[in-house]
Amino acid sequence: MRPIITIEQLTKTYASGHPALKQIDLEIRQGEIFALLGPNGAGKTTLISIVCGIVNPGGGRVLVDGHDIIRDYRAARSRIGLVPQELFNEGFESVWATVRFSRGLFGKAPDDAYLEQLLRDLSLWEKRGARINELSGGMKRRVMIAKALSHEPTVLFLDEPTAGVDVELRRDMWAMVRRLRERGVTIILTTHYIEEAEEMADRIGVIRQGQIILVEDKDRLMKQLGRKQLILHLQRPLASIPAELADEPLELIEDGQSLVFTFDTQREQTGIAELLRRLAEHDIDYRDLQTRESSLEEIFVSLVRND
Numbered sequence: 001m002r003p004i005i006t007i008e009q010l011t012k013t014y015a016s017g018h019p020a021l022k023q024i025d026l027e028i029r030q031g032e033i034f035a036l037l038g039p040n041g042a043g044k045t046t047l048i049s050i051v052c053g054i055v056n057p058g059g060g061r062v063l064v065d066g067h068d069i070i071r072d073y074r075a076a077r078s079r080i081g082l083v084p085q086e087l088f089n090e091g092f093e094s095v096w097a098t099v100r101f102s103r104g105l106f107g108k109a110p111d112d113a114y115l116e117q118l119l120r121d122l123s124l125w126e127k128r129g130a131r132i133n134e135l136s137g138g139m140k141r142r143v144m145i146a147k148a149l150s151h152e153p154t155v156l157f158l159d160e161p162t163a164g165v166d167v168e169l170r171r172d173m174w175a176m177v178r179r180l181r182e183r184g185v186t187i188i189l190t191t192h193y194i195e196e197a198e199e200m201a202d203r204i205g206v207i208r209q210g211q212i213i214l215v216e217d218k219d220r221l222m223k224q225l226g227r228k229q230l231i232l233h234l235q236r237p238l239a240s241i242p243a244e245l246a247d248e249p250l251e252l253i254e255d256g257q258s259l260v261f262t263f264d265t266q267r268e269q270t271g272i273a274e275l276l277r278r279l280a281e282h283d284i285d286y287r288d289l290q291t292r293e294s295s296l297e298e299i300f301v302s303l304v305r306n307d
């Protein structure tokens with residue numbers, strides 16, 4: 001599938017000398033929901049800000065729908081909607097005026113029917129006459145989204161969309177993101193909530209210390225993460241795994257006192273029954289057994305650990 005965003009060899013070092021992005025290569029596919037995960041300070045906002053033309057890149061190249069973000073700035077920017085992390089709004093304007101103005105900024109002809117539908121979708125229609133500074137935080141966030149979508153972008157960036165929002169708004173946002181995807185909008189979101197990525201994303205990218213360390217289909221990642229371990233505490237320690245059992249995914253730990261068997265929870269057959277039968281055949285007895293499962297959270301933490 002054609003990439004909607006192509007990022008090549010992108011670097012950024014801030015004036016402070018801090019290298020925020022180191023040679024990022026990344027392609028975003030048209031129509032996907034891409035979740036960018038990473039710990040604080042990993043470079044997520046910097047990356048998004050460069051693609052959106054808010055921060056200047058150091059080196060490298062970024063194309064949005066084939067348009068270079070520097071040479072062809074206007075064309076690139078018009079395809080993008082951004083819901084930033086921080087809330088900022090023109091406080092004294094009405095919701096309606098703000099959203100209409102926002103659309104005009106991109107040189108789009110007025111389309112009140114589109115904007116009405118947008119506000120209805122975001123449960124903002126009843127509030128269209130309200131001044132933004134009179135709205136609740138959740139409503140202000142909805143206005144930010146309406147602004148970002150006012151010019152009908154084909155790519156929507158959501159930077160920490162659900163940080164600090166209540167459950168209802170979070171659900172609404174997830175529903176809205178799905179609707180947008182159905183209409184062919186590509187969505188890139190950053191989040192600290194693993195469940196959010198799990199729930200929403202088609203692909204997941206992990207950024208750590210300014211480098212992309214993993215990009216993977218969510219389903220595949222979940223399968224990989226769906227691994228479990230069976231730990232057998234042995235009656236008598238083993239010096240090594242018997243050659244006859246070399247085909248099993250076994251590992252000896254604790255000086256040969258325990259055997260670890262890794263299995264795939266997605267498979268119909270875990271292979272445990274067969275393993276236990278084979279161990280008995282080789283007179284390998286165990287006094288105790290336990291299972292251990294690595295959570296998505298754990299795997300994520302191990303991926304981004306700063307050591």
Ligand SMILES: Nc1ncnc2c1ncn2[C@@H]1O[C@H](COP(=O)(O)OP(=O)(O)OP(=O)(O)O)[C@@H](O)[C@H]1O
Nearest residue numbers: 014016018020038039040041042043044045046047
């Ligand atoms: N304007 C700036 N000047 C200097 N350094 C900056 C600036 N903006 C960000 N940084 C630094 O660049 C690094 C990446 O920051 P960035 O905001 O992109 O991270 P992030 O992954 O979005 O973090 P968070 O999850 O906390 O939002 C951080 O170390 C940050 O301190």
